[in-house]
Amino acid sequence: MSKTLAELRSRRWFSESGMRGFGHRQRIQQMGVRRQDVMDRPVIGIINTWSDLSPCHAHLRERAEAVKRGVLLAGGLPMELPAMSLGEVIVKPTTMLYRNLLAMEVEELLRSHPVDGVVLLAGCDKTTPGTVMGAISMGVPTLFCPAGPMLNDRLVQGGVTRQVGAGTHTRVFWDEYQAGKIDSDQWKALETRMTRSPGTCNTMGTASTMTAIVEALGLALPGSSSIPAMDSAHPRMATDCGERIVAMVWDDLTPQRLLTRESFVNAAVVQMALGGSTNAVVHLIAMARRAGVALVLDDLDQVARRVPVLANLFPSGDRLMEDFYYAGGLPALMNRIGAQLSLGELTVTGRSLGENIAASVVQDDEVIRPLARPVSSSAALVVLRGNLAPEGAVMKGSAADARFFKHRGRALVFDSPPEMHAACADMDLDVDEDTVLVLRNAGPVGAPGMPEWGNLPIPKKLLARGVRDMVRLSDARMSGTHYGSCILHASPEAAVGGTLALVRNGDEIAIDVAARSITLCVPDDELALRRAAWQPPPRPVTRGYTRLYQEHVTQAHEGCDFDFLEGSATSPEPVIY
Numbered sequence: 001m002s003k004t005l006a007e008l009r010s011r012r013w014f015s016e017s018g019m020r021g022f023g024h025r026q027r028i029q030q031m032g033v034r035r036q037d038v039m040d041r042p043v044i045g046i047i048n049t050w051s052d053l054s055p056c057h058a059h060l061r062e063r064a065e066a067v068k069r070g071v072l073l074a075g076g077l078p079m080e081l082p083a084m085s086l087g088e089v090i091v092k093p094t095t096m097l098y099r100n101l102l103a104m105e106v107e108e109l110l111r112s113h114p115v116d117g118v119v120l121l122a123g124c125d126k127t128t129p130g131t132v133m134g135a136i137s138m139g140v141p142t143l144f145c146p147a148g149p150m151l152n153d154r155l156v157q158g159g160v161t162r163q164v165g166a167g168t169h170t171r172v173f174w175d176e177y178q179a180g181k182i183d184s185d186q187w188k189a190l191e192t193r194m195t196r197s198p199g200t201c202n203t204m205g206t207a208s209t210m211t212a213i214v215e216a217l218g219l220a221l222p223g224s225s226s227i228p229a230m231d232s233a234h235p236r237m238a239t240d241c242g243e244r245i246v247a248m249v250w251d252d253l254t255p256q257r258l259l260t261r262e263s264f265v266n267a268a269v270v271q272m273a274l275g276g277s278t279n280a281v282v283h284l285i286a287m288a289r290r291a292g293v294a295l296v297l298d299d300l301d302q303v304a305r306r307v308p309v310l311a312n313l314f315p316s317g318d319r320l321m322e323d324f325y326y327a328g329g330l331p332a333l334m335n336r337i338g339a340q341l342s343l344g345e346l347t348v349t350g351r352s353l354g355e356n357i358a359a360s361v362v363q364d365d366e367v368i369r370p371l372a373r374p375v376s377s378s379a380a381l382v383v384l385r386g387n388l389a390p391e392g393a394v395m396k397g398s399a400a401d402a403r404f405f406k407h408r409g410r411a412l413v414f415d416s417p418p419e420m421h422a423a424c425a426d427m428d429l430d431v432d433e434d435t436v437l438v439l440r441n442a443g444p445v446g447a448p449g450m451p452e453w454g455n456l457p458i459p460k461k462l463l464a465r466g467v468r469d470m471v472r473l474s475d476a477r478m479s480g481t482h483y484g485s486c487i488l489h490a491s492p493e494a495a496v497g498g499t500l501a502l503v504r505n506g507d508e509i510a511i512d513v514a515a516r517s518i519t520l521c522v523p524d525d526e527l528a529l530r531r532a533a534w535q536p537p538p539r540p541v542t543r544g545y546t547r548l549y550q551e552h553v554t555q556a557h558e559g560c561d562f563d564f565l566e567g568s569a570t571s572p573e574p575v576i577y
Contacts, residue, residue, distance in 0.1 A: 003252050009140065010043040012576050013114035020577055024114070033077070038114075041077040042249045044242070045115035045140075047106055047131055049122045051085030056124035056207065057147055058198035059229055066235040067119050067145060070242020076117075076249070078242065081109050088125045088207070096477065097449025099126040099133075099283075100553070100562050101545060106134025112574060115140060117249040119241050123147025123200045125480070128210035129283035132219065133561070136255045136290040139570050141248040143348050144220040145241040146211035148229035149321035150199035155190075165203040166195050167481025168314040171455065179463040199229030202321040204313040205480035209276035210283060212330050216270040217287075218258045218347030222356040226329030228322055248348060256568070259291040262342035266353065268300050269340045272307035272380045273333055275316030275398045277480025278488055281381065282450075286559030292568030297392040297557050301383035301516070307340055308374035309398045312367050315483035316398040317375045319367050327367035331360035336368060378402060384487060384518040387527070388499050388509065391491035391557040393473075393518055399483035401469045405513035408521070409434040409471060410506050415441055415537075417453055424459040431459050433467045436509045440500045441537055442476035443493025444553045444560050448539075448546055454478035454488040471511060473518075475500055475556070487511065487518065489556040495537055496555070502530040 005011070013024045028038050046067050050060035064080050071078035084102045086095040110118055118138075120131040123146045135142040153164040173190055176182045182190075200207030211225035221241060227234045264284065271280050281300055288295035311333060312319045334341060335357045343354030362368045369375055378397035385392055397405070412435050414420035420439055423429055431437075437456045444450045454476040458467055472486045475493035492498035499520060503509075508521040520527070541547055552562045559566075 003250055005040070008042050008116050008249070010038065010114035010116050014038045016576065037077050041075055042116040042246060043114050044071045044076045044078050044245055044249070045110060045113065045118040046078055046080045047083050047109065047118055047120050047122075048080055049083050049085045049124075049127045049131065051087060053090050054085040054087030054124060055195070055198060056087060056200045057085055057122070057127070060121045060147060063121055063145065063235060063238045066238035067121065067242040070239035070244070071246060074243040074246035076246040079113075079115070081113065083109060083131070086124060086126045086130065093447065094449040094451035095126040096451065096560070097546065097549060099130040100549065100565065102127065102130030103133035103137070103565070106131050107137045110135065110138040110140055111571060117141035117245045118143070119245050120144045121147070123207055123211055125206040125210065125279065128207070128214060129287055132214055133287055133290050136259065136287065137565065137570060139254050139256055141245060141253050142219060142255050143241050143245045143248060144211075144214045145238050146214070146220060146225045148199050148227050148231070148234050149202045149208055150195060151197040151228060151230055152202055152320045152322045153194050153196050163318065163320055164194055165314045165320045165481070166201040167205050167479055168203045168483065169194060171482050175458060175463055175468060178460055197230045201481050203315060203481045204274050204276055204311060204321075206277040206279040207480075208321055209271060209274060209280045209480055212270055212274055212276070213267040213280060213284060215330055216267040216334065217263050218345055218353060219255065221348065223329045223331050226321065226325045228325060231325075244348065247350070251350060253348065253350065255291065258346050258348070259293065260345060261293050261295070263345045264288045264291075264293050264295050265299070265303065266341050266345060268303040269307050269337060270330070270334065272304045273309065273337050274311045275309040275313065275375060275380045278381065278394050278396050279477055279480050281394055281489065282477070282556055282560050285557070286561045289559055289561060289566045290568070297383045297394070300381055304379040304381040307337065308371065309376045309380050310336065310369045310371070310374055312369055312375050315481060316380065323364070323367045327364035328360055328362045331357040332362045333368050335360045336362055336371065382513050382516065384511065384513070384516055386518040388518045388520045389490040390499070391555060393487050393490040395485070395487050395513070396483070397513060400485040404469070404471050404485040404511070406511065407434070407471055408508055408510040409436040411436050411438050411503050411509050413438045413440065413503050413505050420456065424457045427461050429459050429461055431461065433462060433470050435470065437470065437472045438500070438503055439472075439474040439476060440494035440503070442474050443495055444555060445550050446475065446493055446495025446537065448541070448550050450475075450477050450556065450560060452477050452479045454486050455482040455484060456486070473509065491555045491557045493555065497531070497534065497536065499527070501534055502527055
């Protein structure tokens with residue numbers, strides 16, 4: 001499906017013989033670009049999500065230059081286009097609120113400019129699905145260049161060296177600090193050293209889960225998602241991305257040619273083998289819907305039942321992303337689970353997935369475990385259904401305490417994080433380790449934006465007793481770096497009238513992971529009375545993007561995309577006159 005120069009999309013801007021074409025060429029030359037460069041070369045957009053307030057992307061200015069070098073070497077013309085940078089932790093109320101805005105921006109940046117192909121520079125949690133969703137909807141040849149994970153940290157205590165990872169150990173050490181096991185000087189020392197370099201979280205959090213998923217989808221170069229951000233291989237990989245995208249333009253290798261149902265199932269297989277973030281469920285469904293692929297929670301649950309967790313990475317294991325890279329990275333893991341993959345799917349290399357990973361070998365069986373010795377006997381993902389979540393809720397079984405897999409406890413309900421945190425600090429709180437903590441009004445509409453509030457704090461009273469896990473339920477998400485017996489994404493959410501809105505303190509909640517069930521143990525007639533009396537919570541935001549979000553976002557089980565952006569239909573190309 002090779003293209004000729006005359007067929008390039010950018011020709012509509014630069015080859016027109018009238019006054020409009022004259023104006024386009026004139027303005028390009030105003031920037032010091034030669035006339036022949038836009039007449040004789042494909043134009044490659046570089047979507048860069050760099051920002052001074054995005055620590056995961058602090059190095060992407062330099063990586064954009066490496067991508068440009070590759071584009072030029074291959075005979076293309078690189079043009080960098082800045083896009084919204086969503087630095088996890090820093091952006092409030094949550095980066096998830098703005099994932100769809102980034103997707104819209106990427107789609108419209110590409111549509112409105114003379115771009116023949118694009119390299120996406122991203123990696124922090126929501127930037128990966130956001131940029132990919134926009135590029136899928138636009139439909140030009142696309143190659144994803146991942147930001148890469150930060151360097152590992154180590155902590156020496158009592159002569160014992162301990163690996164420390166961003167996010168996971170923030171929660172671990174916070175609980176120890178709250179329990180009085182760590183003093184303020186130790187807490188401050190940890191703050192200064194746990195994140196040692198630019199790059200995404202070095203655990204198997206949402207960032208590494210999503211970049212691995214994009215690689216498994218065939219939209220990134222083989223092995224690229226595992227390379228640490230500060231490794232010299234990383235800028236070389238970025239140059240390879242620039243070189244490869246030019247060939248993809250000539251071959252017209254668009255996302256529509258790469259993304260099939262089988263490639264999305266491959267991505268789900270990879271998520272489970274990695275013990276990946278529960279956030280991937282929302283993003284994978286949203287990306288699939290943009291590609292016109294029907295993917296639902298039950299599909300993911302079925303994959304999780306058959307694919308063991310093999311990546312020994314926090315929070316399911318005890319290693320970090322640098323170790324995973326040295327062990328062979330994602331190609332080695334995929335080779336090990338090759339029997340679970342559709343190996344014939346086409347990728348950005350122009351070769352099949354099977355061809356890409358055929359020579360990859362696991363270098364460390366402690367980091368990427370053999371099939372006979374998985375990291376966890378529990379699945380990376382469990383989808384629960386019942387009257388509390390008729391459209392589903394999710395749990396990361398491999399990072400939870402198995403003693404809670406069949407559990408019944410009384411609910412302690414919170415309607416907001418401030419209420420929850422105040423109560424959990426109360427040493428006289430009426431709570432025990434069998435209580436089910438419930439946070440509601442934290443979903444897509446209610447929060448708004450479905451923040452990562454789902455890893456509810458253990459009450460201080462219980463921390464002092466040595467309790468480090470208990471059942472927690474919400475319509476929120478949880479950081480992929482976190483762990484615990486947290487049931488998330490309860491759908492429909494409380495703010496739109498889901499059953500979570502009807503739970504009262506003291507109600508009993510029953511969970512059965514083996515049966516995939518979650519039940520509010522209240523008679524149907526009582527629930528009907530409560531529903532009749534329920535009033536939706538107020539929506540204080542009445543303008544701007546947040547209002548648009550609340551009016552058009554879909555529920556968690558549908559991917560939290562905007563209802564008017566789903567589907568594979570593309571917008572018409574802009575009129576040039």
